[in-house]
Amino acid sequence: MNRSVPNGSASEVGSFFSALSEIIMRIVTVRRISQVFFLALFLWFCVATSFGIEWWQLRGWPVSWFLHLDPLVALSTLLTTGSLYRDLLWALVTLVLTVLLGRFFCSWVCPFGSLHHFVGYLGKRGKPFSSRVALNRYHRAQSIKYHILVVLLSAAAGALIAHQVREAVRPSIPLVALLAVTIGLAWSAAGRASERNGKTFIFLSAFIGIWALIASFVALDRMIAASLQTGLLDPIALVYRSINLVVLPLADSTMQRISVSQRYYEGAWLIGAVFLAALLLNLKVPRFYCRFVCPLGALYGILGRYALWRIGKKDGDCPQCALCEADCEGGCEPGGTMRLNECVLCMNCRDDCRHDIITYSSRPSAGGEITLPDLSRRGLVLSMASGIAAVPLLRLGGGLGANWNPSMIRPPGSLSEADFLSRCIKCGQCMRVCPTNIIHPAGLESGLEGLWTPILNFRLGTSGCQLNCIACSQVCPTAAIRPITLDEKKGIKDFAASGPVRLGMAFVDHGRCLPWAMDKPCIVCQENCPVSPKAIFVREVFNTVRSGVGVVAGSDGFTVELREPSLKPGRFGTGDYYLAISGGPGGNGDMRALIVSNSDRSLTLASGRPLEFLPSPGTQARIQVRLQRPQVDPERCIGCGVCEHECPVTGKRAIRVTAENESRSRKRSLLL
């Protein structure tokens, strides 16, 4: 790339390009187009994650594509499950491009990054040049994100390491390979330190070795388990979650274009607060999240270590004007010693350089370059150890065992809890797509580990889990909710033997249920049960109402007069009340007749069904209410929650679904 004038043979082509460059001009323009394009595409996907086949609805839109492209999702689920689920293969595209080009994703694709970019631009507008340069200086704290990455990945890999060693007697090749990759990753992360000190690798190997040794003697894999927590800070999962659960519901609340009714998400404030904080921090330091927090950026930084092309200074007289650093997005100091792993390829430096010194080429920067993060050996080991140790600590509460929380009802098709937690990245796609808005981000119900994982809330939302809907299982990018078909959900055809997918079971709270606790007729839950035959059935009982005992003064068979005028007029004419009189002539026993109306002392009976015998004056008369008390058939109930949603006891419902009997866990079944 010298400054020689183009020769004659290329001049025609050159004129064509100069014509085009009139339009395109600068690479930063292309970058902005790309950012707007991907941000728009992302927002469109968020809108289109509405269940249905209209052009603006789910149909075939690859709504989780950005998650598929995310190599952190791919890598961390690979560590926890030993497999790469379906569309996560897309991450390979990002990975290959990153290895070749560097952190292009951050400045060209990442929708969260684009938001930061824009807010950061607002923040630094009008600031003096010198303070802008100062803001974009490299800060030591930028290495925090690598620690975050290591903690999250070790938490995901703990089980693998422990398990791997126990399996060492009969090793399977993919597992060995996975272990090799884990160690390799740790090694390359520690690479900088290892350049400085050759012992680091030995130290790390020894650490893993000791860990493995302990694992082979003590059954550590009982406690050391995989926990996927990358989704907490993974920018793609975070931005999906924030837009879908916070921004869209708020934006749509006035227009109600995207959904017919207001969408609610329990605990959305926390997600919104994190999102807002991440955005506002850009006003302090541009791309605050990207520089200090983002574990995906950290992963890209490591992966781009051998990038074939990189930003740097070429030989020549650099006047150290610092123009290149005024708009530097990554804080990578292109004007000085280039920090390759921090560079987000925003290309601003190249655009701003008036001396044409900054290039994107295969040569390392003339100013020297640092290709690896600023990590100390001690810090790295500490992060790894705390990541691995955090999982057993989180699980010490026994939430995955005997102390499991039955109020955590997972969406239909969810894997058993341990497997679920090793796949769920908390992206909120299932919560967004659910047509009845019953899937919500969990708070701390299942412990810190389950934060923002999907759970069902039948009070919020517009109904229960719909019989003919499998939307959540279709959008889940990692198969934490595995893809099920309608046949499987309903347990028909090929799935007749395994029965329908049960989310849990409804329990009637006898202390709150109107017919059970208060002698008030109500069969709303039974009427609304969508299962066929109905899982809720009723048992009929007749109960004498409070102060409903009187003495007969006289009767003509169609009306009965009582001695005391103690009745509230009209109260017993609803069709639910009966007059019961016992001890008829000839041992006729009890008789019961429907009351159609009443005054304060007389009861009118249904004319079609008068009394079988005339009660003599002085006979005791009881006013009884006919109750149909609901009962749940555990063999039929699928835990869809429609009954809970419809229950007229609107606070704490009188019929509630809990996760007992859910089909994803044999241990929680109530029946054989």
Added chain:
Amino acid sequence: MDAKSRKSETCVGIVILMTLAGIAFWVYLKQLLYDPAVFMPVLHPEERAFPEASGTLDASWFQSYLPEGFNPLSSVEAFGPENLSEKIDGKAELYLSAGFVKLVSRRFVKSGQSDSWFEVYVYDMGNTRNAFSVYSSQRRADGEDVDFTRFAYHSRNALFFVHGREYVEVVASSESLIEEMLALGRNFVAGKRTETGEVNEIALFPKEALEEGSITLLSSDVFGYQELNNVFIAHYLLGGKRFTLFLSARKDPREADSLAASYRQFLLENGGKNQVAENRIPGLKIVEILDSYEFIFAHRHFLAGVHEADDIAMAEELAVMLYETLAEVTQ
């Protein structure tokens, strides 16, 4: 920036923009391709899902028997004894008392003619006899016999037939679909192999003067008498008058005898008077009730007779014919 690097920058820019266009195009194509099975219409809480019986249904149900140019109009529905009334309301009792097992039904529409459709009901009645019972007891008076199977007829807009243990109704939205329905019936009978059970009693009715297609099996509560069940009746036209013969196979001669006696007793209790009978039929009893005559006799394990005959002499002729047929067959 020099010309060369500007040129390469432009070049890269164009490649990137083309990639973006490519991605946009890919996304466009992708949204077109989706599996409609994922998107069954979401039901509102007010609407109830169609009840489905356990498991054996699939989307192609009955489609292979359809004549050319028909497509499903609704999904397959299935009902068991517990929810049959959700489909056919009060008529469910008729089927239930006759041993109903399962109903599967579905609507089909002629392509391009949205008002030309029919609904197929296939009632699994457990056995041919039960199927015949619901078939015969509902037989429409204006029905025309159809030849493709033994018990089949059609009315102006509907087709009814028994095939094996199944009773099939095809009810069309218009009268123009008879040919297609008959084709469908033929396909069903030809295409669905089944064991055809016999209904023996039909052959025991004398052929002479028998009204075509009038033999009916009544399951329960026959002639208002609770104990009388499983009775075949047949109509006869004799001398311009209509007679009803009845015949019921009982467990054994004793039961036939006692039922004959108790039925007679039932009639007497309800205002009937004894009539003297000639003894052309052993054990024949005649009861006069409400200006008509009831002939009752038992032969071997059969209970038989004539129901509500206006003309005592002709009725006796028919009773004798029936007795002789029975005597012949049961020898």
Added chain:
Amino acid sequence: MSDSSHDSGFTRRDFIIRSTKAGAIIAASGLLSYWLHDSKGPKAISDSGESAILLPDFSMPAMGRKMSIVAGDDRVRTVNLALKALGGIETFIRGGDRVLIKVNAAFATPAIVSATTNPQLLAELIRLCYHAGASSVAVTDNPINDPESCFALTGIGEAARTAGARLFLPRESFFRATTVPGAAYIVNWPLLYEPFQGINKLIGVAPVKDHHRSGASMVMKNWYGLLGGRRNIFHQDIHNLIKELAIMVKPTFVILDGTTTMMTNGPTGGSLSDLKQTNLMIAATDQVAADAFGATLLGRSIHDLPFIAKAEAAGAGTADYEQIRPERVGI
């Protein structure tokens, strides 16, 4: 590039090395992705990594199906005679064998109520095993009540220790998931597996007891104590479960102690009035035959105990025990 490379010390060689490393990362991740790619997604219920184990077959087919019944109230004497009648313990236990004895220690009740395996019988059995040359003998059960108290209060723990057997009290880590082929219930279910590590002979020792749910608890029901998890759920279909247990466990031989039979209020009993001296000791290679004979002690026929016929149908043994011509001693 090459013309300016020497300026910064950057050489073509450096670039090639870097490209090679990048290429290696790409190739490795590509290969790994291809290798571990999962296009289908996970199964409904996974076994969380650990592969299910299968209990080995401990039976000795060469011994044939044999049974002996010895009368007497002294268990030490009768068990010796019973084993002698089977051909002597030496034919089953040989030098170097590692033996596991599955006792019934289900309840923390005293030995005298006979709800559990008799300690003297156990001690004698352990002695016999060592005498026959066994290199190790272990005793285990996963009781209903707290294991520590069960083994202590029944005297089984003491008997095992003094006789020199190793005691395996259940611990969570001792269980591994097992699936009985063709089973409906024991599917991916936790099995007390640790005591079986390295074992090559298995003996079941159980008393004869009434059982509220299954009718009787004898040899086959005793294998229930090898299951972990929430096994009480199986009481909903206990007979089929016992059948699956009989398929799962193929012992070398079994001892059914009918010296004292719990006639009523089983399986815990609690009162001596529940017991009856029946004074019989049964040894058998056929667990179904042993249980079928045991049923007679309870005054029950095999028709009262469906699990016996089910186990026979599953090929676990012979319900008609006379068929295998039991050796009777002192009767």
